[in-house]
Amino acid sequence: MRRIGVFTCHCGLNIAGRVTSMKDLVDAAAKMPEVVTAQDYVYMCSDPGQAMLEEQIKKHGLDGVVVACCSPNLHLNTFRIAARSAGMNPYLLNVANIREQCTWVHSDPVKATQKAIKIIRSTVERVRGSIELNPLKIPVTRRALVIGAGIAGIQAALDISQGGYEVVLVERNPSIGGHMAQLSETFPTLDCSQCIMTPKMVEVARNKNIKLYNNAEVCELTGFVGNFKAKIKQKPQYVDPSKCTSCGECSAVCPVVVPNEFDMGLSSRKAIYIPFPQAVPSTYTLDEDACLGLVPLICGKCKEVCTPQAISYDLEQEIVEEEVGAVVLATGFDLYPMEELGEYGYGQFPDVIDGLYLERMLSASGPTHGEVRRPSDHTVPKEVVFIQCAGSREPDRHKPYCSKICCMYTTKHAMLYKHRVPDGQPYVFYIDIRAAGKDYEEFYQRAIEEDGVQYFRGKVGKVYEENGRLMVHGTDTLTGRKVEIAADMVVLAMAAEPSKETERLLQMLKIGSGSSGFVQEAHPKLRPVESITQGFFLAGCAQGPKDIPESVAQASGAASKVLALFAQEELFHDPEIAYVDEDLCIGCRICVGVCPYSARVFDEEAGVARVQDVLCEGCGACIVSCPSGATSQYNTTDAQVASMIKVAMGEADV
């Protein structure tokens, strides 16, 4: 006979106010088999609630507990810790989710009560069949992998390395820096982006604890928290960074000219190039797609002129393996393609551009040295229309969410434009101005008051060309007037979307994404810098659109989580995993093929399949595939499931 206690939480009125009465739940629980005590309490998760639980476990000598309360994702751990300190094995406790999956979703108190009793009843069955388990101890590899070296990845890597641990930093582009390196000035202070960014980039290059792979991507990641193995695909650079002096002779003789993607195609570069002067690593790189040909060698001029002999054509792609204990995802965002917004004339009219394009124009080190010139005829535009929410907040056709950074960067753009072209006039069409950051509202007011930026609350219907100018038709919903502006240039504040690399990694790593495709955090409020998958942490725009201060804060948050993980002597692995009854195993090996983690192995000598405990993630796929019923799962056996189903569906008791 087990001695089970059922503790039902009122959760204030969240449960108590939505059932017929707490007494009905307690009375029903008291009659359940092997239940020796049933109690209710206003907040089980409170200190007194937990103390009550501990006291009752000791008083009744309980060897099984059901807490009927909120989702197990919230407090299962709380109650298991309490159970352990009362001397009961924590795996003998389970949570009946009667709030999220019952009282919050059913307004009829009678039906909610009936359903809550069934949920409690089936959880009692699970506990009746549960046995004592102990977490498996696993070692920790104290090295971190940071994927993406924009400002978020850089900050996370620097913080972790300052904590004394090694960091493997992987960046797909030739230089680190990400989008922030492309920006001209930053809101709300108008700091020059490069000036505040490059010290950090240089620090990465000099830091002995950071191993940087540029021109590289993670192509495989196996293992589990504390013990990952990463395969990194290192594209050949053809230039040895240890020999390259960045003299630029190679670039000067290269006959190939292609658009420079760092400048959004506003300038050109050679096939052998350095993306921008402050690039880290400060090494020339050979773009094999643009090069006239390496195999067979067509040109070979760059090698001829390279005095330090840094160039070698016979390099091949390499796969490097690294062992790490934690992974930070900092793969950033892409701008939503302008092609998607036909009504604003992109593609038809060269003077319709996006924000990043303008950033490069405004940048002092950019292709126009900070002068604003319109793309079609390189004249200085005298009237510029900025259109906000281009692709954002349009659930029917584009992105449903607010891209968060556009209100402020458009304000900055309008302001910087006015600083560069004092006799020009910036206009902004907006839906709402969201200026909720520190000093952001003041920045927006400054744009209106000091720089004369004219704001229209409304959307633009269409943009068309007339007499060499862009006619912008919109409405000002505050005055109810139609607005028609003959503009020289139109700048679209495109929505931010998850980067292609974010999408690829989520697919590869099987990490959850939210409805908008950004990486899903473990809890939207309380666990914002980690994934629900253990060992993965989130930084920057991979998790959702955010500005630089927020990206940096989140990156430091993720880094501190990694440091906390590395500070542990060993990690614990959930013991609710698969096991084999070797007497029943017929040695068919189906389970070996089914397991996605290589946790199922066949013991040739004994002729039976086994489970490698620390590799098993407890999904249960092998149990269902086992034809002889030899495999089962600790505390989720088929016998437990059978009785849970029976009480969940049946009226009568077991």
Place this chain on the structure above:
Amino acid sequence: MFEPQIMCFLCKWCTSAGADLAGTSRMEYSPSGVNLTFMCSSRVDPQHILWAFENGADGVLIGGCHPGDCHYQTGNYKTLARFVLLKNMMRQMGWEEERLRLEWISAAEGRKFVQVMNEFTDQIRSLGPLARHHSGDGNGKED
């Protein structure tokens, strides 16, 4: 009016989390289902489904992660294969195959969980109670 009973087998990572989100967002739906959460939909054994029907379920819902999103990489594909086979078997047993439903519902799709529960309840209600072939003792374990 006939009130159907639905057994819902949900994976922890996606559909159960989606059901939690429906709760957190205070959405309302039919109380016809009782949820049983597994680590993965691939832990749902076809036997479990038959046990549910034997023991009083008029409909069974399996909820897993969207294809490509399975927390355990490919668990939901295994579920899909088993589901198709089981539907065949249900036909052979003379049960309406619509009584078994598989849905991919992510952790962000609280609204979809609500829609599925309401739709499925209406569908089962229009089918009426499941005609069981034998009374049995229904503990399922001898199956």
